[in-house]
Amino acid sequence: xxxxxxxxxxxxxxxxxxxxxxxxxxxxxxxxxxxxxxxxxxxxxxxxxxxxxxxxxxxxxxxxxxxxxxxxxxxxxxxxxxxxxxxxxxxxxxxxxxxxxxxxxxxxxxxxxxxxxxxxxxxxxxxxxxxxxxxxxxxxxxxxxxxxxxxxxxxxxxxxxxxxxxxxxxxxxxxxxxxxxxxxxxxxxxxxxxxxxxxxxxxxxxxxxxxxxxxxxxxxxxxxxxxxxxxxxxxxxxxxxxxxxxxxxxxxxxxxxxxxxxxxxxxxxxxxxxxxxxxxxxxxxxxxxxxxxxxxxxxxxxxxxxxxxxxxxxxxxxxxxxxxxxxxxxxxxxxxxxxxxxxxxxxxxxxxxxxxxxxxxxxxxxxxxxxxxxxxxxxxxxxxxxxxxxxxxxxxxxxxxxxxxxxxxxxx
Numbered sequence: 461x462x463x464x465x466x467x468x469x470x471x472x473x474x475x476x477x478x479x480x481x482x483x484x485x486x487x488x489x490x491x492x493x494x495x496x497x498x499x500x501x502x503x504x505x506x507x508x509x510x511x512x513x514x515x516x517x518x519x520x521x522x523x524x525x526x527x528x529x530x531x532x533x534x535x536x537x538x539x540x541x542x543x544x545x546x547x548x549x550x551x552x553x554x555x556x557x558x559x560x561x562x563x564x565x566x567x568x569x570x571x572x573x574x575x576x577x578x579x580x581x582x583x584x585x586x587x588x589x590x591x592x593x594x595x596x597x598x599x600x601x602x603x604x605x606x607x608x609x610x611x612x613x614x615x616x617x618x619x620x621x622x623x624x625x626x627x628x629x630x631x632x633x634x635x636x637x638x639x640x641x642x643x644x645x646x647x648x649x650x651x652x653x654x655x656x657x658x659x660x661x662x663x664x665x666x667x668x669x670x671x672x673x674x675x676x677x678x679x680x681x682x683x684x685x686x687x688x689x690x691x692x693x694x695x696x697x698x699x700x701x702x703x704x705x706x707x708x709x710x711x712x713x714x715x716x717x718x719x720x721x722x723x724x725x726x727x728x729x730x731x732x733x734x735x736x737x738x739x740x741x742x743x744x745x746x747x748x749x750x751x752x753x754x755x756x757x758x759x760x761x762x763x764x765x766x767x768x769x770x771x772x773x774x775x776x777x778x779x780x781x782x783x784x785x786x787x788x789x790x791x792x793x794x795x796x797x798x799x800x801x802x803x804x805x806x807x808x809x810x811x812x813x814x815x816x817x818x819x820x821x822x823x824x825x826x827x828x829x830x831x832x833x834x835x836x837x838x839x840x841x842x843x844x845x846x847x848x849x850x851x852x853x854x855x856x857x858x859x860x861x862x863x864x865x866x867x868x869x870x871x872x
Contacts, residue, residue: 464513467506468570468578472588475856476595476623476632478502483622487609494559499852503566510569526818527572533811534568537561540804544774547767556776560850567855568815574863575819588860593636597655599623604662618664627794628854630665631841635834635857638674642830646678667845670837677833751846755793758802772805794846819866826865834861 471478482498485491494500514531517523541561545553574580599621603609612618612626620629637656640649660668761781762768773781778792778799792799801809817823826832838858842848849855 464509464573465578467509468573469584471502471506471570472856472860473591475852476592479624479853480595480599480622483609483624486624487622500559503852504562507562507566507569510566510573513573514569524572524576526815527576529811529815529818530565530568530572533808533815534565536808536811537565537804540771540774540808543767543771544777548777548780550776550780552776552780553774556779557774560775563852564850567850567852567859568812570856571859571863572815574860575867578863580864580867585864588857589636589639592632592857593652593655596621596629596632596636597659600629600659600662612663612665619662623853625847625851625853626663626665627841627845627847628851630663630667631838631845631848631854632857633659633663634667634670634837634841635861637671638834638837639830641674641678642833667841670841673837674833677828751794751844755795755798758793758798762802762805768802768805770805770807772801772803772808775803778802792846795844796842796846796849799846800850816862817866822866831861831865835865838862 478499485496485498511531511534514523514527517527518531538561541553541557544557599609600619603619603621604617609619609621610623612620612629620626623629633656637653637660640646640652640656643649646653657671660671758778758781762773767773782792793802797809800812804812823832823835827836835858838848838854838861842858849858
């Protein structure tokens with residue numbers, strides 16, 4: 461008899477290892493078909509185990525509201541797939557949408573199982589974080605020093621290891637930094653914290669500036685303790701002694717390491733004269749120009765058609781939409797909640813939000829502790845950065861922490 465609790469725990473221990481191995485096969489064999497993806501053959505059976513488990517719970521009338529909604533949204537995804545196929549008959553509407561639907565549904569089933577059925581202890585959380593942080597750091601270090609794997613954001617001298625997405629790797633590193641910094645005694649995790657800074661340098665993502673948020677909350681906590689007073693004084697001394705030299709080096713590092721994406725985005729915005737009439741909005745949008753431009757275009761198009769507004773145009777529909785415009789690289793707004801709306805319309809977004817924010821009252825008391833802050837950082841990155849909560853690489857950890865902070869007591 462398969463124990464679902466054990467299966468889910470081992471998946472949470474190994475999800476980054478699965479993606480690293482899948483990435484290795486994809487990069488060095490050239491096989492891109494999801495049928496040959498290791499993750500597909502591991503997550504696929506777990507998905508169907510969870511599906512039949514919830515069907516049995518429904519039959520026995522032991523199902524929770526969000527679990528019931530997870531079955532409803534699965535039915536909606538399938539309906540949406542055939543609806544889009546009937547409007548634009550193309551084999552791509554099936555072949556491209558099915559893997560995405562299954563991946564998204566796996567994460568939704570995982571969330572509601574963690575929230576309602578998984579027994580979570582601090583020991584379990586620590587083990588999940590430690591194993592996956594080790595896998596992430598080893599990938600980035602090997603990639604950076606040996607040139608193994610993929611570069612981040614098409615820069616030379618950067619790495620995202622064997623992982624396919626830059627955003628998932630960036631947010632995971634920020635989350636690991638937050639976990640170690642906010643988990644009590646900083647001295648106990650000083651090596652891990654230093655490694656997250658190294659990882660941020662290797663990835664060279666703008667997300668490294670997000671480190672300021674957990675640092676602020678960590679310093680704010682027990683700010684008059686002896687340790688904190690010592691830290692403040694040491695930091696002040698270092699800043700005073702090395703201000704001039706340090707400032708120049710920070711600017712140089714920023715320009716060389718982290719500034720390329722921002723400069724490219726601002727240049728693109730200036731070339732077309734910006735996106736908005738308001739100067740302040742233009743300045744903000746120019747930093748993430750491509751995302752805002754994609755969002756504006758798709759929003760205009762979706763409002764024109766009832767079907768696009770209510771039911772979306774699916775993943776492959778988005779791809780075809782952009783290809784007709786001559787765009788083959790940046791096809792999406794790359795901001796998760798907008799992308800979800802464009803793919804599945806208002807119906808899909810409402811169903812997804814109901815599942816996501818079920819037990820929302822439990823979030824309030826936990827929102828500024830370690831787990832709550834992890835959730836906030838995930839959420840903000842997903843809202844403005846994209847490819848975070850629909851990526852199994854980062855989504856697995858996002859839904860684990862979301863399940864933990866929204867968990868209710870179960871009486872067996």
